[in-house]
Amino acid sequence: MEITLKNLTKIFPSRNKKSPDDVVAVNDFDFTIPDGKLIGLLGPSGCGKSTMLYMISGLQKPTSGQIFFGSDDVTQLSPENRGVGLVFQNYALYPHMTVLQNILFPLQNLKGEDKLTKDQMLDKAKDAARLVQIDELLDRKPSELSGGQQQRVAIARALVKMPRVLLLDEPLSNLDARLRLQTREEISRIQKETKITTVFVTHDQEEAMSISDMIVVMKQGVVQQTGKPQDVYDNPTNLFVAKFLGTPPINVFRGHVAGSMLYIGSSAVMACPGVKDCEVYVGIRPEGFILDPAGPFENSLRSVEVMGRDVSVVFTSPDSMNPTARAIITSESVIDEKSPTVRFSIKPRKLFLFDFASEKRIRFEVK
Amino acid sequence: MKKTLLTAILLAAAVLMLFAGGSGEKKATAASNFEVPEVGYDGSPVTVRFYHTMGTNLSDVLNLYIEEFSKIYPNITIAAEQVGSYDDVRDQVSTEITVGSQPNIAYCYPDHVALYNLAGAVATLDSLIDSQIAVKRADGTQEILGLTDAQKADFIEGYYNEGRQFGDGLMYTMPFSKSTEVLYYNKTFFDANGLTVPTTWDEMEEVCAKIKAIDPTSIPLGYDSEANWFITMTEQLKTPYTSASGDHFLFNTEENKKFVERFSSWYDKGYLTTQQLYGAYTSGLFTSETGVKSYMSIGSSAGATHQRPAALADGSYPFQVGIASIPQADASNPKAISQGPSVCIFKKANAQEVVASWLFVKFLTTSVDFQAEFSMASGYVPVLKSVGSNEAYAAFLAKADGAKYISALSAKICLEQERSYYTSPAFNGSSTARDQVGALLSKCLTLNTSSATFKADLDKAFQTAIEECEYNN
Amino acid sequence: MSDNKIILMHERNMAEQTSHQKIMTVIVKVLLYAFILAMAAIVLFPFYWMINSSLKTLEEYRRSVPTFWPHRLMLSNYSSAFTTANLGKLFLNTMYVGVVSTALSLVITVLSAFAFARLSFKGKNALFAGLLATMMIPGELFTITNYSTVTNLGWINTYTVLIVPFLVSVFYIYLLRQNFMQIPDELYLAAKVDGTSDLKYLWKVMIPLSLPTLISITILKMMGAWNSYIWPRLVANDEAHRLITNGLRNAFTETTGDVNYPVQMAAVALVSAPLFLVFIFLRKYIMQGVSRSGIKG
């Protein structure tokens, strides 16, 4: 099921009587979710991504704009008629029902021609349980399950009625690190098996990038960029996206372009043909640094952190927007920890220029 | 919390069980009659507490005489206290007896005394009455502690003998002020319509029928006390009610059912109502100017002023009230209830308190002036014969009319029927019997006499009343 | 899950669904409001009727066709109610008993709750369980003996008898103790380190922090005084000490003749008014206090 969102806007009326400004949760959102894909909605908390999800599910109605499921306009349709499955952040499993009863619950709601016999229901419920690998736990109550198990039950409950769209709200946020890794793979597997169009919301960029077919980065209700995870990472359209994606985060410096040459401080870091002279933000991914005693970019060395596979070089620069900057280099590189300075050369594809005022990407040709 | 709750319940239950085993019995202290100390009153300072139900105007009269008494015996302090109604006095005294803090003197009805006697708390007065010990007064004169023969003879005999009705022949109470039931009728209405005042119940039925014909929306008769009515009927008809000893409750008889049935049929015809059924004293109906009215009302002789309609602006009254003796079953054997409080004296560890109390009781009950003044203020009937010859009282009686001096009229009627008075036996449980027959009568009045189940309902009501009495005995 | 089972939910006629569901929503809303407003009207009706009746003349009140607004406002009913039932004295008595017993009760409750929440002593848990157990026993059980106890003490018809026997409420101790226990231990330990005395700590820290609970207790206790009936009737039913509820009931049952209902209703309104005023201003605390008992579990 392809989902099309057209000029979707959601405005919450202000609750505070003293400041009558309404809150714009989602602003003029235009996007098409291709059929059968797993889409990650990504953004810092409060950016309107959950509102998006609720609008797709029908729990919230958009202030303006339209939602299409395939060619059907479902904007005014209530959730039960949309055929969506929704997994809540804290799963919302009914505490008084067993796992099986929880999974059966949506099926028991079906009416008229959709109505199933008891056996059919049981079969479907067991199928769903098997799919998420909890068929051993059917008689337990949610309070007797671990977080990961509860998560699976919630997914099974959402899947059991074969929704046209599966929506997941921060599905991994309540899990510990190890379970998170495991579960996200699980979600990916289930999605691939069922081929249900799936939208999930997260503020964890790593999570989104690792399993999504496509990610949507949002900020304050406005879409910043959409695309395949790697594309977005490699090619951010603005400083926000660049900063939001990637761990450790991108290093940002203040710089200027003079005569098609990029300067950070007094170091002429790189040539950037075609860019007019101006003040810029320079974003360099940690992996974009090459330890080079003859490199153009000189900084004060703060410390070296050995992390096994990689080595993290922490340095300071008067032009850095953060107190320290970080470069990740392979552990084979030799670095003199006692040296007061460290010099780098930069991988051109890992360096992005942003307009100082608009923070928009300034593209230039890389040789 | 649920667990705590459960624990708490179990604990509570356990505690109760534990205590259940630990009950004990109190040592008995035998009741004995009061013996006068050899010195009589020794002049020591004592405080005598007196519980009564007098309102402000009567208290004023009382206080006057308390003052006078304290001139004679300055060391005896009389602390009079108004304690609600008669029932309130009974409840408070009986509670106080259980902890030994009862007053010295209290207003009482015979059944109260029977109740107090369970604890043996009431002092017998015989030895005091007979005592010849001389007591010194503050002015140096002396008086005999007991009653002189003249004093004894001055009491209206029926009233005086009420003090001896407790089965053992001993004197427990002194009569204080008395009243009875009388028939109030709307004299203006009766005269205008040529009605005669009924003297028997048969005549009453006729009069009711006539009134009902004249004013169909009226309820000709209101009877204030259902209990009095029942008991008086048993006296008039000489049918059983209760006995002071043995099998107490005897009122479940066919004769009694017969008169109840008769009144019930009157009720069906709309002839009458009672206090309980009306929801207030029936004087309200009798004095009513608008709406439903009654033209006769049987109530306490002491409540005459309540039976008088509100005065008009010019001080006159909308109608004249007539007062007569209540109707009788047998005109040759007239019976009217004797009611109104007596006083009893409680036993105390300090015998001087009892003697002092007696002196005060004697002072009040034998004082012609007090009796006269009290009667005039209250509308009660004096308990002394000689009050009739008291000048002020005679003048009061002479003024008797159906309007301004209605109290005098009421008193006059009472004095005239002096021989009719009866009292019913008093024992512990006699008040229950009283309450029960009252409730019984009002319940039976509302039964529909033409209904098929009437007889059975009547039997059941009588049976229930008997059971109630026996439970509480 | 095999592929053939992956059938998407039944395709529906979306337009029809939309209008149908709109109508349903409206119908449900209407029914909902109809029900709740009807119930609210029923709940409010006695109050309305009380006020309405209290302003009528007796004659108007007795009309067989009732009037839903008095033709002539009889405000004088209120003044006659005030004098008939001697409400002034009753109000004063009740206020006096309410204020004194609330104040004393608060002191006792605070001290006890503090001991149970913050101090350690032998048998604390057993004692507390014992206290809770007494909550299960109906008060009528106590009355029988307490009646003779207070008589024994010579307290009949005094203010003491209305105040002292019910000063301790196990429930309030329980409530406050729970509240005290929520205050972090660190605060107490810090105070101990600073050499603050228990009482000072209680006064400066715990009481301010549990103020809402204390206010709730105060109001409930005052309401208790206002509504008490059985015990005062039993032990202090004389003119001088009679409390409002008894006075009200007595004033209109002992009269001779017809009950003047409008005046009676005026008296009832006057008696109810203070509670309403308190409720309007302190609604939050009252509802909190009452519902607190529901969160016990």
Next chain:
Amino acid sequence: MADIVDSKNQWKAWVYLSPAIALLLVFTVWPIFNTVRMAFLEGYSGLMNVGGAKFQFGIGNFRKVLQYQRFLSCLKTTSLLCIITVPISTILALLIAVCLNSIKILQKPLQTIFFLPYVTNSIAIGMVFAAMFNIVGSFYGTQNEIIVTAGIVNNIIEFLGGKAVNWINYGSTYLANMTVMVIYIVWNALPFKILILLGGLQSVNKQYYDAARVDGTSRRRIFSRITVPLLSPMIAYVVITGFIGGFKEYTSIVGIFGETMGPADDAKRLNTMVGFIYDSLSTNSQGRSSAAALILFGIILVVTLINLRVSKKRVHY
């Protein structure tokens, strides 16, 4: 955790507790002890005790009380009132609470209105109910029925085409009396129950409802499968307290019928257990009064235990 501070001054705690303990000993512990004692002394009466009578240890009081018609009628009235009013008021309160919870406009003012009956004096408002149901100054007699004025309830009934009912005056039926009592008690019991249930509803995680909506659950099913089970602890609580309160019913009846506890022609008809206990007290039968009080306690205990047991099965988590 409260025991962190190792208090060497145990006496301090006892000082703080002393007023409470002293008062509880005198006015709570001793009465319990004494009540049990009196209940098991046959025919115990305070006055007779002072008079030196001896009382046998035994269960005579209980036997006498339990064989007594009036007591059985009190028991019947009390139980009936409980059994009828508790379910009605609980269900009504549940419906109102659910409705209140699902509306936005007027929610706060309506909540306040529904709480109003709680802050009333039950005697005072009982008098209002009496006036509403009254037939003022009616004088019955089979051939002579005069109704001066009917109360508003009868006016409404007549307006709707019904026949006026004698609700509380003499001549009224037990059924009519009970109807008035049930209406009044339910009216009186609603606010507390609504408050508790609404509080429970508001603390239920909204996501359960969102989840149910996404699944297309009908309102009725949401109510029966989600709301009621999630509210079950609160429901159990209001039912238990409702029963305990119901068995102690007394002042509401005084409010409407006065201390005659029934219509004039059948006083005490509506007497309750508590009323019985006080009546026995005023006839100085403390033994029977105590026995009745213990029976009442026993009933409340049993009913509460049954309730707890049932709710253990039915109350979820």
